[in-house]
């Protein structure tokens with residue numbers, strides 16, 4: 001099942017950083033972005049043999065109903081959804097904050113939550129956490145404008161991450177510190193046991209079923225015993241080590257497999273930059289040509305939640321493995337050098353950047369893709385035009401282009417094909433590379449996280465494996481938690497019901 005993209009195993013192709021690859025023209029992506037081939041020029045690693053670790057007694061740190069590993073968007077949503085159904089939940093996170101890439105990775109552009117008609121379809125936890133952010137921590141169009149085709153409004157928001165194909169969308173930028181705090185507080189409110197600085201190293205397997213995890217900490221190795229585990233690591237760390245089948249193939253023309261570390265520049269005048277970009281096309285084209293000439297891997301900024309802060313989520317590199325420490329280190333080093341080079345270039349040549357300074361390089365490496373689960377079901381490119389509503393639907397996502405209807409997300413893509421005791425959510429769910437292009441986005445990770453958490457709580461309480469969770473009961477629980485599903489009468493009253501999600505009886 002393992003199939004390797006370039007640089008992720010097998011013969012490593014030696015490539016030097018070079019001009020962007022030409023991309024196939026398509027309207028099936030929101031961002032037609034440049035990808036820089038960056039495979040590291042080095043030979044194969046020498047085989048230095050292996051060592052046997054001595055067996056050891058591992059203290060049990062905690063027992064619980066549901067263990068969630070990884071506190072990114074999907075893990076935070078999973079923990080909260082499980083706790084709201086009455087589960088005793090432990091949330092393990094390797095860093096010092098919640099939000100994963102949406103905070104520590106500086107991926108502060110929360111992609112589209114409204115569909116092409118302006119209807120908010122990514123709801124539930126996503127809507128709640130966004131509502132909890134202070135007004136000044138969010139920049140995006142007013143609700144009345146979602147779905148607007150007004151040319152002036154769409155042109156304005158197109159420059160500000162919130163209009164595509166001439167339609168205004170709810171896809172704001174946010175303050176990452178506020179999102180960390182809101183995520184932390186919602187978790188604590190639910191009496192979830194939150195443990196930072198815990199790196200989950202191995203699944204705890206009993207009779208081939210996942211029943212917890214071993215983690216490393218400053219105190220040494222510890223274990224959590226759980227009835228159900230949610231793997232929200234983004235990289236499938238737990239299900240891969242438990243032996244579940246994974247896929248690693250990619251869509252080369254999409255940025256979904258690229259890696260880079262994002263950064264923020266402060267002290268800029270974003271309005272001045274946008275004016276330059278939109279009103280002075282020829283000088284702008286010359287600026288971009290010069291940047292490419294000098295830096296080779298060269299990128300443009302995105303807006304942020306503030307006019308004086310610019311976000312760089314590229315240059316994006318392909319050909320590196322997110323599972324290889326040398327590749328990870330190389331991407332960090334390159335990204336930080338590019339950050340300094342971009343600062344110098346923009347300060348010297350970009351209107352609005354005259355007083356720019358380095359504000360922050362992301363504390364977390366920007367990994368879009370590592371492994372994907374082989375699940376009971378799989379989201380496929382072939383589904384996009386069909387408007388098929390899955391009987392086990394756990395959420396609805398906007399499509400990538402107005403030519404496609406909203407897409408139904410099946411529960412089966414969170415459940416391993418064979419492994420029991422575990423659910424997956426977030427950017428490593430079961431899907432093909434095309435569908436990964438949008439199912440990895442933050443709002444979709446909130447949806448699949450919420451569903452995985454709710455399902456884990458139901459499985460733990462009913463004493464069944466995730467594959468045997470009663471779908472009607474899961475869907476009712478999700479709708480009570482505010483999730484939008486096709487054909488559910490109760491969608492209309494979900495907002496009122498959201499905070500009264502009943503524990504399982």
Ligand SMILES: Cc1cc2nc3c(=O)[nH]c(=O)nc-3n(C[C@H](O)[C@H](O)[C@H](O)COP(=O)(O)OP(=O)(O)OC[C@H]3O[C@@H](n4cnc5c(N)ncnc54)[C@H](O)[C@@H]3O)c2cc1C
Nearest residue numbers: 070072073074094100101111200233234366426427440442
């Ligand atoms: C550069 C870049 C730009 C992007 N642009 C956008 C965008 O504009 N809009 C958008 O919506 N999405 C964007 N994305 C995608 C999006 O940010 C991620 O796919 C999304 O955050 C994934 O959420 P997740 O919960 O699945 O995983 P993550 O956000 O990766 O969170 C996983 C969490 O698990 C923790 N963890 C991992 N392994 C372990 C372990 N073994 N033990 C303990 N903890 C562990 C991590 O520390 C992390 O907190 C972008 C991604 C990147 C990298």
